[in-house]
Amino acid sequence: MSSRLLxxxxxxLYFRAFYGVPDSIKAADGRPVxxxxxxxxxxxxxxxxxxxxxxxxxxxxxxxxxxxxxLLDTYKTHRVxxxxxxxxxxxxxLAHQVPLIAEALTLAGATVVGxxxxxxxxxxxxxxxxxxxxxxxxxxxxxLFQLVDDARDVRVLxxxxxxxxxxxxxxAWVREKYGIEPGQYVDxxxxxxxxxxxxxxxxxxxxxxxxxxxxxxxDLDGIRAAAADPGSSLRPRIRQSLLDSAxxxxxxxxxxxxRPDLDLEDPVTGVMDVEALRTFGEQWNVAGPVERLxxxxxx
Numbered sequence: 668m669s670s671r672l673l674x675x676x677x678x679x680l681y682f683r684a685f686y687g688v689p690d691s692i693k694a695a696d697g698r699p700v701x702x703x704x705x706x707x708x709x710x711x712x713x714x715x716x717x718x719x720x721x722x723x724x725x726x727x728x729x730x731x732x733x734x735x736x737x738l739l740d741t742y743k744t745h746r747v748x749x750x751x752x753x754x755x756x757x758x759x760x761l762a763h764q765v766p767l768i769a770e771a772l773t774l775a776g777a778t779v780v781g782x783x784x785x786x787x788x789x790x791x792x793x794x795x796x797x798x799x800x801x802x803x804x805x806x807x808x809x810x811l812f813q814l815v816d817d818a819r820d821v822r823v824l825x826x827x828x829x830x831x832x833x834x835x836x837x838x839a840w841v842r843e844k845y846g847i848e849p850g851q852y853v854d855x856x857x858x859x860x861x862x863x864x865x866x867x868x869x870x871x872x873x874x875x876x877x878x879x880x881x882x883x884x885x886d887l888d889g890i891r892a893a894a895a896d897p898g899s900s901l902r903p904r905i906r907q908s909l910l911d912s913a914x915x916x917x918x919x920x921x922x923x924x925x926r927p928d929l930d931l932e933d934p935v936t937g938v939m940d941v942e943a944l945r946t947f948g949e950q951w952n953v954a955g956p957v958e959r960l961x962x963x964x965x966x
Contacts, residue, residue: 673719676806685761702764707956709830715963724772725790726781738918741865776939792925815849846878854887857919869912
């Protein structure tokens, strides 16, 4: 076993499992358990490859915190099923599986951790800042690239192409992909925008322009100072767009930056309950994935 900490962006993974595993996989009561099966298989794959010392399933206790919406009212708007209640649009066939996923992960030895008014990203950000070194963040969310830190051996296992084909994101990967440093990712994302999170971006600035500006001026503070300076090298259209977007930029930087300071108890290293996990597997028709997971931690 290594000394690495494995942090799961749990909702990102169970949505991927739900849409990636056929819903024909059902429990005895006829309800689909495809997301449960997928999560167990994902964990088995990750355990076998990285042999982490501890696994934390980071949870969205609040998937769309009010404080972020107050800053930017478009934040995740397209994902809201009930605008008045702020309820996330979750397929009915997935909703009943979410508590089962938490149970399965706990039985498998993972610690499930969430926090009031915080997303899983914020839980991850806080735990990354607490752990000394050797951290793998498993997610399909690019915003977490801001946490990549070679000096502390913090990587993102990026699952956009699937868990079994994930990319190991370090600083060199970010440079190759975007032409920026990981510490510049928040400013980059704010400028280019992100439709999946409801960030409109700065008009006229896409990936290439954002990266070029960051290489020349280092960060948004430098870029905005250049926009305010008539003698700078900024093109007039980009200059005006940045000036016109001042309020958006102020808000979006706070929205995109993950919190490093949640009031969390240090997660206790969980212990796999083999018998209870096998019983769970039989009860919910996921015995095969349970055995694969058990094999991944014993071989």
